[in-house]
Amino acid sequence: MSGQGQSKQQHGVIDENLRRVYQEAVDEGVPDRFKSLLEQLKKQDDDQGKAQ
Amino acid sequence: MSGADPRDELVEHLPAMRAFAISLTRNGSVADDMVQDTLVKAWTNIDKFQVGTNMRAWLFTILRNTYYSSRRKAKREVSDVDGVFTESLAEKPAHDGHLQMNDFRVALGKLKVEQREALLLIGASGFSYEEAAEMCGVAVGTIKSRTNRARAQLAELMGLNEDEAMEMTDDATMSVLSASKVASF
Numbered sequence A: 001m002s003g004q005g006q007s008k009q010q011h012g013v014i015d016e017n018l019r020r021v022y023q024e025a026v027d028e029g030v031p032d033r034f035k036s037l038l039e040q041l042k043k044q045d046d047d048q049g050k051a052q
Numbered sequence B: 001m002s003g004a005d006p007r008d009e010l011v012e013h014l015p016a017m018r019a020f021a022i023s024l025t026r027n028g029s030v031a032d033d034m035v036q037d038t039l040v041k042a043w044t045n046i047d048k049f050q051v052g053t054n055m056r057a058w059l060f061t062i063l064r065n066t067y068y069s070s071r072r073k074a075k076r077e078v079s080d081v082d083g084v085f086t087e088s089l090a091e092k093p094a095h096d097g098h099l100q101m102n103d104f105r106v107a108l109g110k111l112k113v114e115q116r117e118a119l120l121l122i123g124a125s126g127f128s129y130e131e132a133a134e135m136c137g138v139a140v141g142t143i144k145s146r147t148n149r150a151r152a153q154l155a156e157l158m159g160l161n162e163d164e165a166m167e168m169t170d171d172a173t174m175s176v177l178s179a180s181k182v183a184s185f
Helices: A003-027 A032-051 B006-025 B028-044 B055-074 B101-110 B113-124 B129-136 B140-157 B171-180
Strands: none
Touching: A003 B006, A003 B101, A003 B113, A003 B140, A032 B006, A032 B028, B006 B028, B006 B055, B006 B113, B028 B055, B055 B113, B055 B129, B101 B113, B101 B140, B113 B129, B113 B140, B129 B140
């Protein structure tokens, strides 16, 4: 096996783990607080729009 | 009411923003505060977003700026843990051919934050080197060398060096290998 093959393999192991760690965080889903924050911001803007 | 409001798109990017924030900070509540600040900033500065460009890249830029400015503030209170790293991971790396996710997380946490960030942007979030360079305000070559150093450092911390790498034959490794070298099997 060449040295290059080894580093490719390392690369694969690292990236696989990286994607798994990241995907786990993605899969956790998004807490409701963010959706309600967006709704709040939207409502604020709508109210301002009406006032103007 | 005009047509498409780019702000309606924000919600789609939330899971990726949060995953990036968590992986970068390794702290759920810090990450969530960052994401919250970013959302408010993005909402109120939406006129600065160029419609038709990559919104995720724009959001990640705000996110990382938020992170670095809060880190600067935090440094006054706590010493810089991220800056010191280096000692090798644990006494017993995963020699049994079974990669522990936790070991990986620990190793990732030991990287310099700029290196971790580059690796996350390129290796996990799927940005190009060019996009990552623009987001971080550095040259493309800098992003490349940060990712390379991050990978080399992780390999070292996880005991994946030289001949040891050849023993890594767990399922994850095999699936990566077979995915990239189907023809040889």
